[in-house]
Amino acid sequence: MTRFRIADDVAWVSQEDLDGGDVPTAYLTRLPGGPPILLEGSGCVVWLALSEGGTMEEIIAAAAAMSDSTVEEISADVAELVDQLVAIRVVAED
Template sequence: MSYAVPARLAHLRVDGAQPVVYVAPLPDGPPVVLQGSAARIWLAATDPDTGTTAAAVAAGVAAAVGTKPEQITADVDAFLTELVNAGLLEVRP
């Protein structure tokens, strides 16, 4: 299972000391601001260069924040589920 940006989701990434991602379902969904770890998870889940599976997302985020993937895997998995349920990510087989 992997993750992808839904076809009708607008998104804008703002780089800085902490990443920020603005996402909004089109045409009339409310905008959502993802900051810090939330933004890192969304960005990792939508980056085909690093892999978009839950394990790859956890590994990418762990590397970015200087921790071990096994220490954050459960939290990353839970947040990925929240993003899918909110329509901000989609699951692909």
């Protein structure tokens, strides 16, 4: 079973670590010198779910719990975003 995790060469911080704003926000980049990436709202929620690592099902369940959504409501969108993050190599598959 495929597990997902944040890639080893990625540095990131979430807005709550900085100033606790209203919209969940994560700033990330691949080191050294990767372009900065901004994930806001639901994208940040998925990133925070990914920070714990896990299978796609575990990540979807964690994102649903963080966003007061159901797994059914968000599963396709979460899977699509995770696939995009894998494609740009900020998320690794194990």
